Amino acid sequence: MIWDKAESYSRGEMISYQNYNLKNTIERIYHKVPYYKGKMDRIGVKPVHIQTIEDLKELPFTVKDDLRKNYPFGLFTVDKEALIRLHASSGTTGKPTVVGYTRKDLELWANLIARLVSMAGGSSKDVAQISFGYGLFTGAFGLHYGLEKVGALVVPASSGNTEKQIMLMKDFGTTILVSTPSYALHMAEVAKQMGINPKTDLSLKLGLFGGEGSTEAMREEIQKSWGILATENYGMSELIGPGVSGECKYLCGMHISEDHFIPEIIDPDTEEVLPEGEEGELVITTITKEALPLIRYRTKDITRLNYEPCKCGRTTVRMSKIQGRTDDMLVIKGVNIFPSQIEEVLLNLKEIGPHYEIILNKKGFLDFVEIRVELADHSLLDSYSNLEALEKKIKHQLKIILGVDAIIKLVEPKTLERFEGKAKRVVDLRNEGRR
Ligand SMILES: [Zn+2]
Structure with missing residues (x-):
């Protein structure tokens, strides 16, 4: 109507x-x-x-x-x-x-x-x-x-x-x-x-x-x-x-x-x-x-x-x-990326759930991005080689679509923080003097 x-x-x-x-x-x-x-x-x-x-x-x-x-x-x-x-x-x-x-x-x-x-x-x-x-x-x-x-x-x-x-x-x-x-x-x-x-x-x-x-x-x-x-x-x-x-x-x-x-x-x-x-x-x-x-x-x-x-x-x-x-565009190693682009890649993989966290950090003067991704269920946890293959697959797709290398950490289901309002999925540690 x-x-x-x-x-x-x-x-x-x-x-x-x-x-x-x-x-x-x-x-x-x-x-x-x-x-x-x-x-x-x-x-x-x-x-x-x-x-x-x-x-x-x-x-x-x-x-x-x-x-x-x-x-x-x-x-x-x-x-x-x-x-x-x-x-x-x-x-x-x-x-x-x-x-x-x-x-x-x-x-x-x-x-x-x-x-x-x-x-x-x-x-x-x-x-x-x-x-x-x-x-x-x-x-x-x-x-x-x-x-x-x-x-x-x-x-x-x-x-x-x-x-x-x-x-x-x-x-x-x-x-x-x-x-x-x-x-x-x-x-x-x-x-x-x-x-x-x-x-x-x-x-x-x-x-x-x-x-x-x-x-x-x-x-x-x-x-x-x-x-x-x-x-x-x-x-x-x-x-x-x-x-x-x-x-x-x-x-x-x-x-x-x-x-x-x-x-x-x-x-x-x-x-x-x-x-x-x-x-x-x-x-x-x-x-x-x-x-x-x-x-x-x-x-x-x-x-x-x-x-x-x-x-x-x-x-x-x-x-x-x-x-x-x-103002939430991420600049990683000089490449402009929106968190939504990362989300699009992750959520299209059936092995992983809709929860993830993007952590930006520095090693020396170099930026690096680590993405923590929750598995959709526990079944993959039984096989190390399956986990490794999935990690590679995510890395590869992010590289093709966004042009950056990311460190992928697969975590068990229901371990990342949940949100009752707006989700906070990006943590930028680059200016906090951490290595
Ligand atoms: Zn319409």
Whole structure:
């Protein structure tokens, strides 16, 4: 079901809607946010210069640091009294980035989530278990209100206490799981340990996954272990939270709600806008948000756009799975590698499970990468020669695809750390003085 008619606007309708809302947004921020006015004045751009989306490229970018500099409320276009909710990003160092919502913003957010729930096949008949941590993080609350909007029965389970989650799933007849992809994998494992077959003993049919990127191989792994349709959605707290884009049942890219978020793809180094279809950094301009509109926000996420209309009937542009983030790209012996590329190689080997850890270290001045990979089951452990052959095979495939030599350590099943939220799979020890 298509939730909102804007999802199937003709290109012409979409562009005129975008032009109108972009002009309004620029007018508003210029007059309400001194920081933006200053930035625009410095390069001589006035609101009158921005008439259509073609003029977007005249505007300066906004980066996460702009939000930090204006902590907590400096970029808001409304007074604090007009806000009814605050969220903040996890901010591992220093101050978090704070985002605020007016009543209209929360209404918009719920509708955006209702779109992605509907496009994945969720409805008022569903029981949706939200296994994201509730709190300042936008994931749980975002999905919560959107699922209620659709009329689903929402179970705000939050993250952690996995055995209880499985029990609730069974007792309440949960049909939709909301979590990170890595937590979904962990939950399936725990269910099996409890003697519950995730495919036959539970009613789950759909996963709405987000909060971290995942590869196609990871999706297959989740679909296989749960027997469900695993969809992915995308967003970030600065932009609104989850709800910027999501996948329909055809799993061919995430439909961006373009009537609210205008996407551009830029070369992260030159900052030039790239032609349609090319891979680069996603930049988003929000054109309907009230409290905290962001102009040309650099997401650091690497993706590409596809404007072909989709089989599902939606005409909104689709973004491909996030290839990686400009700031989590690994440079190993001068070769640029995204952890997702390593994951793709590993998860396509049936002998190994979906859990792995990438450790970067230095020997003298030389980088080396060690990958700890969990075996899928104990059967291989009986034969040293089989283990050796598997190790060689992984090494060889990584070398062919990524062009680097890696040290492979095969470890027993269920020995690597599991995650209830975003997985931390890369450990970089290169700057810690260890040898
Ligand atoms: Zn579609």
